[in-house]
Amino acid sequence: MAQCIEGGDHAGIFYLRTGVCHQASNRILAAANVTIPLTSDPQVAAMWLSWSTYGRNRPFVPAHCRWPERMLLCSKQGAFEDAGSLEVTQLSGGIISSMTRTIPHEPDSGAELSSLIRATLGxxxxxxxxxxxxxxxxxxxxxxxxxxxELMEKEITPNEYLERLDHTLIEASRTGEEILGYADFHKxxxxxxxxxxxxxxxxxxxxYKGH
Known part of the structure; x- marks a missing residue:
């Protein structure tokens, strides 16, 4: 199951767009029904803050790279060497509906945030x-x-994307510092x-490999 989810394509994560290594790892670990603890490292919490637990589903993301569709397909079809061969159309809507109850979805982010703050700040x-x-x-x-x-629509270049993403993160950090205070936010x-x-x-x- 874990090998199928990983699929040779970062578990369906579009790197630094729909997630990073944290989201890809959580998808793979979903095979064992576990996730990386947010309290394991402040940078893990930063990745979660930016892309949630399993990554973002955007219109440009193919069906076999979405979550929880990726795990639904792997659960139904067994291990695949190439996740690109997975086709969501091979599962009927009824099967997907019946299986969804056992597939890890995004946890309650409010509860996760509350637990993270209590554990980190005491x-x-x-x-x-x-x-x-x-x-x-x-x-x-x-x-x-x-x-x-915007990047996928080629309205901005990859380098512009990185620059604007960094600026967005900096602005979010400044807002967070105003909310919690500098030391507590970064803690x-x-x-x-x-x-x-x-x-x-x-x-x-x-x-560039995908384009």
Whole structure:
């Protein structure tokens, strides 16, 4: 199962666009019904803040690279050497509906965020700050989604994407510092910068390989 999910294509993750190594690893680990603990490292929390647990599903993402469709296909069809050979049309809607109950979806992000803050800071935060962090997360992910869509439509170049992504992360970090304070925000979420979340060279390699 794990080999099928990995599929030789970063588990269906479009690197630094729909996720990074954290999201790809969580997809693979879903075969054992586990995820990487957000408290394992502040940079893990930063990756989660940017792309959630299993990565983002965007219009340009093929069906076999989406989540939980990837695991649904692997669960039904067994191990495949080439995940690109998977076709979502080989599963009927009824089968997908019946299997979805056992497939890991995105966890309750609010509960995850609450647990992360308590574990890292040793205390909860007030409801106003918590709501502001939820809004920050949603805004950040939506901005990254928009940038990745613009890149796939060739409205921006890969280098422009990296530059604008870094700027988006910096702005999110500044907002987070205003919400939690500088020290507490970075204690929880580490550094929100492209070079801290991923490998720009790997991003460029994957992008040009697909184009």
């Amino acid at each position: 205390r909860p935060i007030d409801s106003r700050k918590f709501a502001a962090l939820i809004s920050l997360r949603d805004h950040l992910q939506n901005q990254i989604d928009q940038l990745s869509d 929880v979420f580490g550094e929100l910068r492209v070079n801290k979340l991923g490998d720009a060279e790997l991003f460029l390699e994957q992008y």
